[in-house]
Amino acid sequence: MAPRTARPTPAPTAPESERRARAEAIFARLSAARPDPHTELVYKDPFTLLVAVVLSAQATDKAVNKATERLFAVAPTPRALLALGEERLREYVKSLGFFRNKAKNLIALSRAIVEEHGGEVPRAREALERLPGVGRKTANVVLNEAFGEPTIAVDTHVFRVANRTGIAPGKTPLEVEKKLLEVTPERFRKGAHHWLILHGRYVCKARKPACDRCPISDLCDYYRTTAAKEAGKGS
Numbered sequence: 001m002a003p004r005t006a007r008p009t010p011a012p013t014a015p016e017s018e019r020r021a022r023a024e025a026i027f028a029r030l031s032a033a034r035p036d037p038h039t040e041l042v043y044k045d046p047f048t049l050l051v052a053v054v055l056s057a058q059a060t061d062k063a064v065n066k067a068t069e070r071l072f073a074v075a076p077t078p079r080a081l082l083a084l085g086e087e088r089l090r091e092y093v094k095s096l097g098f099f100r101n102k103a104k105n106l107i108a109l110s111r112a113i114v115e116e117h118g119g120e121v122p123r124a125r126e127a128l129e130r131l132p133g134v135g136r137k138t139a140n141v142v143l144n145e146a147f148g149e150p151t152i153a154v155d156t157h158v159f160r161v162a163n164r165t166g167i168a169p170g171k172t173p174l175e176v177e178k179k180l181l182e183v184t185p186e187r188f189r190k191g192a193h194h195w196l197i198l199h200g201r202y203v204c205k206a207r208k209p210a211c212d213r214c215p216i217s218d219l220c221d222y223y224r225t226t227a228a229k230e231a232g233k234g235s
């Protein structure tokens, strides 16, 4: 199911050239505030990142970091996680939503990594997406953060900000991802999803976007539409 986002009245989709120019200006501003963005999940290699990202579905990064701090002290590799076993793994992650399913997937993906990839997290998208519990978003995060690829992972925050600003409107995460890749200048692609996640998490919040302190409000469709509506009410 596509993440939900609030838009007052959908603004007509702007031409790609216009969205491209706005995206460039938006990333220029967001990157100036945070030149070297990284995930807030704590990890030390591709495997621990993969585990943390799988655990982060329906959970905050803070809660995941708390659980993985203990887990990675005893099981920081796929072999160690397999040795720990599903039942004991559950004890480490039981504070997180869907922990039973996540523990099951983590054991299955550890087994696949050991048996099919020599104990190393594969670097190819197709191989990553074949691992149990790993979808396109998780693969994009791992490719970007652990392997330095310029992928754009679309989570609920990225989906919302892309739609509200209007730079990459879409009904599904995949549609938004494709449009973001089209309009994001190459030099911003590696950091793009980090900047949009952080902006969505701390400023362009789901229920009540903080438009009054938003550094990109003059580039945002949602703001223009809302401002025009407010002006209409006052006249």
Ligand code: SF4
Residues within 6 Å of the ligand: 161, 164, 165, 203, 204, 205, 209, 210, 211, 214, 215, 216, 217, 218, 220, 221, 222, 223
């Ligand atoms: S002005 Fe900023 S906070 Fe408000 S909807 Fe647009 S991007 Fe989000």
